[in-house]
Amino acid sequence: MEDLFGNPIDDKTSIPIFADVILPVPIPWMFTYMVPREMEPIIGIGFRVIVQFGTRKILTGIVGKIHQKPPKEYDAKPLLELLDNQPMVNPLQIKFWHWIADYYCCHIGEVMNAALPSGMKLNSESRLQLNPTFQDSGSDYPIDEREKIILDHLETEGELTFEACGKILELKSAHHIIKSLVAKEMVLVYEQLKEKFTPKIENRIRLSALFVSDKSALEALFAKLESKPKQEEIILKYLQQVPVYKDEKINHEGLDKKLLTESGISVNSLRTLIKNGIFEEFTKIISRFENLPTNPDTLSLSPVQEEALNQIKEAYKEKQTVLLHGITGSGKTSLYIKLVQEVMDSGSQVLLLLPEIALTTQMVNRLTKVFGNKMGVFHSKYSDNERVEVWQGVIQGRFQFVVGVRSAVFLPFDSLGLIIIDEEHETSYKQHDPAPRYHARDTAIMLAYLHQSKVLLGSATPSFESYYNARQKKYGLVELNLRYGEAQLPHFHMADILADKKKNLLKLDTTRLLREKIQEALNNQEQVLIFQNRRGYAPYINCEDCSWVLECDHCDVSLTYHQFGEEMRCHYCGFKQKVPTSCPACGSNNLVTVGQGTEKIEENLAMLFPEARIARMDLDTTRSKYGYQNLLENFSAGNVDILVGTQMITKGLDFGNVTVVGIVDADRLLYFPDFRSGERAFQQITQVAGRAGRRQKTGNVIIQSRKPDHPIYQSILSGDYRNFYLQEMGERQQFFYPPLVKNIKITSKHKEFKTAETAALHLKNLLQAIPVKKIILGPEKGLIGKIKNQYIFELLIKLDKNGQAPPIFKEHLKLVLEELAAAKAFKSVRFIIDVDPV
Structure with missing residues (x-):
């Protein structure tokens, strides 16, 4: 037997092998374990292993390194178990994880935790068993009735989970009773590993081999069953579905048992046929994904698209990354399909990233028609089991092309040829909590660098970061300025809310112009999209007599009124309470709703x-797994005339019959305390406007505003992205904001206001001493000063993005945070680092 280094293993004299294991804990290093002799010939980088962590915890880890150096600080424990016969993570992924941990100032274990689907991380489940010493000698302690019930169950069942104890006693939690039994030394608590991933099993039946190989045996069987028509019918139905005499081999695969039992046959008769050996019953592991055919591509590109495709290929000769700046409806998806096909034909893998699940539904339906089973889909609405299947499908080569949201960058690709990032400007690509707080666009570009593959960034309204890189010649730039086919850009109309209000033309917060255009569309049997980036019925409830506003008990925000469910809800911590009938401050019954969310707009439109x-499409109506899909299918089928939605409806959806888009409160996007508010307003309004008139009919976009003359609206109406970018960049240059500098935001959180503030001030003093050129703003109270009973203070650091300033600063920042963590006054303060906040 040889070890991993090709040396013969001698159990008595060979040097032991050690594995550095990445564990899903927020600690900045790997942990060294000893590899048992029997694992040495098999184990390698990327294998999943089970290890003991601490005295009682059992964790799933990933082998990050194999070596022969024992740890100096502690005795290495042995690995408990090897979970797979092949690596689940490849070395390139581990290199990628290390880069993310370094760049985003987090720990490798946190990256692993985010990267692996939870179905691949075994968890330990606490169980009870009777203490053998108690069984032998009994106990002097008194036992109450509930403890006796648990002991009696343990006598008969041998073991119980904590959850089972609660169910037996009809309690939400039985922890206090278990704690008492442990203290009395009557029971022992131990951990049992629980595998999360379970393959999908299908029960199948097949005709016994005797009746397949010998036709006369089958004829004899039919003669025997003449008096048993129900059994005869089952065999005939099977032979219709599985023509064994045309091809004997197909009998081996058999037939899904459900196809027979659901066709109305006698289940008892089938049972008898299986018992008598005429049919064999067996199980088969099957995919959770439909078996879809791959259809040949009949896609034809316009001359403008062909030219853009050629420009992209030409740019790839010199650049790794190309920005495709194509106006809404210009046919960017068609270019993606052509590029994906070419890369797949070369034998390489492709990843297409989309910003949100809402967008995957429509895009996936279109791509499935072209790529069939070669394409996998990966997003958070999939179950743990489905995500594990996609992960394994990539390893096995079943999925050469994957469409997914931001977490898809962690899939185990080994030969990526192309990464496409659609709607690359979207903030949904940024992970906020928990760590790693990565941006999928930027991490995908690094992933492509590791694979030596190409990246295509697509957007009608590129992020300033990407457009800046393209203008600096770091990226290639290709522009598509015409809509596909005969489609024309929509006509924009500004609707002055204040002017209509003065003339008494404003009805239920809707201007006359918007009402007229909606009615016109309805008369022509066309569809309407209404955009309001606030869910719920109204932002808050207000007392008209004393101005009291109902606020969250745990956050510095007002509670949002949700008419559906009749409750007040906090959108930050989830706190809920019933709608008050009177003002608790002054007793008045004069309570009114202020502002409007998607619920109220839906109600207003129903009256108009x-x-x-x-x-309505918002977070409340799309919580279920197929919520998005069902809504979009209904709208696409023409079963909905008006769709009211939040930013979900702005993201790349393609509906041929939408001719009117209304933006209810454009000013809310614009007047927000953020240096990016102008950029965001331009992006969101342009994107939602792009849903109108995507076929032969020209669309109309109505923007309701109290300041219709604002310069940003003029830029949107003219569609002049370049001039808008240049104007905004002038301000960013003056005040040192991205993309000209690198931002790092550090948040301090604590349950006590003074502690959070003092910690932030102390942190600033320590950061000032770091020897790089920088600007530190703050600490300032967060925009929302308290969330979930934690007070928030923020520091914003601006660094020169070129040169060594960012890596030097990050290296010193680690030491500063270690120093603060060691200080008694700040042990309980939580510091959150957000690199490149959005």
Whole structure:
């Protein structure tokens, strides 16, 4: 037997092998374990292993390194178990994880925790068993009735989970009773590993081999079953579905048992046929994904698209990354399909990233028609089991092309040829909590660098960061300025809210112009999208007599009124309470709702257009697994006339019959305390406007505003992204903001206001001493000063993005945070680092 280094293993004299294991804990290093002799010939980098961590914890880890150096600080424990017969993570992924940990100032274990689907991380489940010493000698302690019930169950069942104890006693939690039994030394608590991933099993049946190989045996069987028509019918139905005499081999695969039992046959008769050996029953592991055919591509590109495709390929000769700046409806998806096909034909893998699940539904339907089973889909609405199947499918080569949201960058690709990032400007690509707080666009570019592959960034309204890199010649730049086919850009109309209010033309917060355009669309049997980036019925409830506002008990925000469910809800911590009937401050019953969310707009439109079929798309209506899909299918089928939605409806959706888009409160996007508010307003309004008139019919976009003359609206109306970018960049240059500098935001959180503030001030003093050129703003109280009973203070650091300033600063920052963590006054303060905040 040889070890991993090719040396013969001698159990008595060979040097032991050690594995550095990445564990899902927020600690900045790997942990060294001894590799048992029997694992040495198999184990390698990327294998999943089970280890003991501390005295009782059992964790799933990933082998990050194999070596022969024992740890100096502690005795290495042995690995408990090897979970797979092949690596689940490749060395390139581990290199990628290390880069993310370094760049985003987090720990490798946190990256691993985010990267692996939870179905691949075994968890330990606490269980009880009777203490053998108690069984032998009994106990002098008194036992109450509930403890006796648990002991009796343990006598008969041998072991119980904590959850089972609660169910037996009909309690939400039985922990206090278990704690008492442990203290009395009557029971022992131990950990049992629980595998999360379970393959999908299908029960199948097949005809016994005797009746397949010998036709006369089958004829004899039919003669025997003449008096048993139900059994005869089952065999005939099977032979219709599985023509064994045309091809004997197909009998081996058999037939899904459900196809027979659901066709109305006698289940008892089938049972008898299996018992008598005429049919064999067996199980088969099957995919959770439909078996879809791959259809040949009949896609034809316009001359403008062909030219853009050629420009992209030409740019790739010199650049790794290309920005495709194509206006809404210009046919960027068609270019993606062509590029994906070419890369797949070369034998390489492709990753297409989309910003949100809402967008995957429509895009996936289109791509499935072209790529069939070669394409996998990966997003958070999939179950743990489905995500594990996609992960394994990539390893096994089943999925050469994957469409997914930001977490898809962690899939185990080994030969990526192309990464496409659609709607690359979207903030949904940024992970906020928990760590790693990565940006999928930027990490994908690094992933492509590691694979030596190409990146295509697509957007009608590129992020300033990407457009800046393109103008600096770091990226290639290709522009598509015409819509596909005969489609024309929509006509923009500004609707002055204040002017309509003065003339008494404003009805239910809707201007006359918007009402007229909606009615016109309904008369022509066309569809309407209404955009309001606030869910719920109203932002808050207000007392008209004393101005009291109902606020969250745990956060510095007002509670949002949700009419559906009749409750007040905090969108930050989830706190809920019933709608008050009177003001607790002054006792008045004069409570009114202020502002409007998607619920209220839906109600208003129902009053204005009673004949219209109205639906709402926001977080509340799309919580279920297929919530997005069902809504989009209904809208696409023409079963909905008006769709009211939050930013979900702005993201790349393609509906041929939408001719009117209304933006209810554009000013809310614009007047937000953020240096990016202008950029965001331009992006969101342009994107939602792009949903209108995507076929032969010209669309209309109505923007309701109290300041219709604002310069940003003029830029949107003219569609002049370049001039808008240049104007905004002038301000960013003056005040040192990205993309000209690198931002790092550090947040201090604590349950006590003074402690959070003092910690932030102390942190600033320590950061000032770091020897790099920088600007430190703050500490300032967060925009929302308290969330989930934690007070928030923020520091913003601006660094020169070129040169060594960012890595030097990050290296010193680690030491500063270690120093603060060691200080008694700040032990309980939580410091959150956000690199490149959005």
